[in-house]
Amino acid sequence: MPPDESYLARMHRIFSGVQPSGELHIGNYLGAVRNFVALQEQYECLYCIVDLHAITQPYDAATLGPRTLEMAVGLLAAGLDPSRCSVFVQSHVPQHTELMWMLGTVTPLGELERMTQFKDKSARQESVPAGILNYPILQAADILLYKADRVPVGEDQLQHLELAREIARRWNARFGVVTFPEPQPIVSRTGRIMGLDGQAKMSKSLGNTIGVLDPPEAVWEKLRPSVTDPARKTRKDPGNPEVCNIFTMHGALSKPEQVAHVAVQCRTAGWGCLDCKRLLADNMIAELAPVRERAAGLAARPERVRAVLAEGAERCRGLAESTMAEVRDVVGLAAP
């Protein structure tokens, strides 16, 4: 008898990485982490705090460790359950960098130079570190090390995932064996959450975020002056919710009937943007209340968080070593 659908679904292995930016913000939460929580119920999920990626940009070495732990607290508080998924730190599994080196031998330089993120980041620097160029090879290694076949991604990461697929194809063709599956994207259905300034993606370094652990008054203080549809210069001007970041967040946080009501009120200038933001703030505060409560409990027990990360890394090192044994053999390295 063929296995049923739910059994087949569990056969998929998911990998996703999160930067150790410290504070988990509402953009991460709505765009990615809430989806991670749903996926752990259906699939085998590996969630990695990618500290080795973080050091390719200017950063403060003294705060990297604490930010990594803080991110772990945020992820667990948001609902990642160590009994249903593995949460770990990239640098605690050294095979990530070993595989990166191997994959670099089949990755064309031209593909790396074509990456939009490389062009953006290198344009802003006088001397470009090779780490920025090689970043997508490490991303490919993160995924392929676990032979993950599904990767939750935002639209902005699709190009990097396509490169990981290309690297897997080139590797398999070069050595004539299917070592790696080609990972498929699971694209988030949440619209792109912009920063509160409306200028760029929400990012802690740009100071345009709402933290998932912010107290209710801070949520409102940050949301109140945030950018909306620029066409609504006065209270009487009708707006277009489709171009408004507040509406995108309503779509992710408010009930469907509230979202429909917001759209009508916006288009008819039935209410002002502050009314609209107040409803959003109330829904956001209600959604985040249990997350804040769990985070306070975890922050009081950092040894518990470290233990979760250690367990996750131990399990992942086992999976990683099994792939690397195969990879070293395929490459033809002499056994020690």
Ligand code: SF4
């Ligand atoms: S009413 Fe709401 S959706 Fe419309 S522009 Fe203002 S904040 Fe945005």
